[in-house]
Amino acid sequence: MPASHIYDAPPEGAAADWTIDQDWASFTFKQHETWRTLFHQQSAALARYACRDFLKGLKLLGHIARGIPDFADLNRRLGPATGWEVVAVPGWIPNRPFFEHLANRRFPAANFLRPPERIGYSEEPDMFHDIFGHVPMLINPAFSQFLVAYGEAGLRAEKLGAADFLGRLWLYTTEFGLVVEEGELRAFGGGLLSSYAECVAALTSPAPRRVWLDIERVMRTQYHFDRFQHIYFVVEGFVHLLRATEEADFAGIYRNISGEPALQPEDGFRGDRVYDGPLQPVRRGPAFMKRKPRR
Numbered sequence: 001m002p003a004s005h006i007y008d009a010p011p012e013g014a015a016a017d018w019t020i021d022q023d024w025a026s027f028t029f030k031q032h033e034t035w036r037t038l039f040h041q042q043s044a045a046l047a048r049y050a051c052r053d054f055l056k057g058l059k060l061l062g063h064i065a066r067g068i069p070d071f072a073d074l075n076r077r078l079g080p081a082t083g084w085e086v087v088a089v090p091g092w093i094p095n096r097p098f099f100e101h102l103a104n105r106r107f108p109a110a111n112f113l114r115p116p117e118r119i120g121y122s123e124e125p126d127m128f129h130d131i132f133g134h135v136p137m138l139i140n141p142a143f144s145q146f147l148v149a150y151g152e153a154g155l156r157a158e159k160l161g162a163a164d165f166l167g168r169l170w171l172y173t174t175e176f177g178l179v180v181e182e183g184e185l186r187a188f189g190g191g192l193l194s195s196y197a198e199c200v201a202a203l204t205s206p207a208p209r210r211v212w213l214d215i216e217r218v219m220r221t222q223y224h225f226d227r228f229q230h231i232y233f234v235v236e237g238f239v240h241l242l243r244a245t246e247e248a249d250f251a252g253i254y255r256n257i258s259g260e261p262a263l264q265p266e267d268g269f270r271g272d273r274v275y276d277g278p279l280q281p282v283r284r285g286p287a288f289m290k291r292k293p294r295r
């Protein structure tokens with residue numbers, strides 16, 4: 001069982017809002033090396049696979065190529081460019097503080113880094129996943145506002161006991177969401193952008209189901225947390241995602257679906273609008289995977 005940083009009580013040193021000191025000085029040369037390897041592998045691989053605003057956001061954060069970023073330094077750039085700040089958390093925190101941070105434009109980022117042997121895929125969100133996978137997308141105003149609307153909806157859902165249903169909306173958009181841009185299928189979900197292996201599968205494999213986003217359908221659908229998804233949802237664009245979230249009657253949806261069994265990720269569903277557009281071609285491994293010509 002992989003080491004899991006899942007907390008139901010604030011660990012030693014965490015504040016009441018679950019934030020903790022990033023303790024940037026504690027990271028070793030080896031950990032900065034792991035970060036640099038992750039950064040260069042992922043950015044080389046994503047040029048054709050990531051949505052355009054992710055690539056733009058990554059350029060803005062370019063200095064994080066050098067090694068593990070000091071969040072205080074990162075925030076000096078991120079704040080003026082997006083209105084967000086990154087706050088360090090010890091790992092997976094309960095719904096309430098998580099929603100609270102998002103509603104106030106504070107992005108919770110894990111304060112630990114995956115070990116070198118988990119470079120291609122990590123079963124749990126680590127700092128690389130949060131900073132590389134999620135933060136660049138904050139420069140897209142509609143997506144950034146979607147996260148705020150999501151946090152606010154989460155705080156309301158929490159009162160109804162519906163937070164886990166809303167967690168599915170996060171998972172199938174912010175974690176593993178796909179978007180069509182100029183006719184091309186691209187990834188915007190942080191869980192894809194921080195994992196080359198799953199990003200390629202989500203964009204090129206015929207195996208997973210791909211369905212146009214419908215909020216109620218997403219909230220019915222269970223997910224796997226620590227392996228590749230069996231179904232991916234496709235959005236037409238981020239304004240569309242924001243609009244759908246702002247207009248959703250989450251209380252009504254919750255009443256509709258809470259009495260029915262959840263859909264398994266493998267299940268189809270009546271009314272699914274299947275995405276039948278083009279997939280991405282499988283490209284030869286990115287630069288770092290090309291065999292060096294034998295001298």
Ligand SMILES: C[C@H](O)[C@H](O)[C@H]1CNc2nc(N)[nH]c(=O)c2N1
Pocket residue numbers: 091092093094095096098108109125129130134170175
């Ligand atoms: C931010 C992190 O990468 C991950 O996406 C989110 C997903 N949903 C979550 N939901 C809760 N309640 N707590 C969390 O820490 C997270 N982490």
Ligand SMILES: N[C@@H](Cc1ccccc1)C(=O)O
Pocket residue numbers: 120121122123124125126129175190191192194195225226
């Ligand atoms: N699989 C992602 C991390 C992740 C795990 C679980 C949920 C979301 C994201 C990665 O390798 O970076």
Ligand SMILES: [Fe+2]
Pocket residue numbers: 125129130134174175190191
């Ligand atoms: Fe995430």
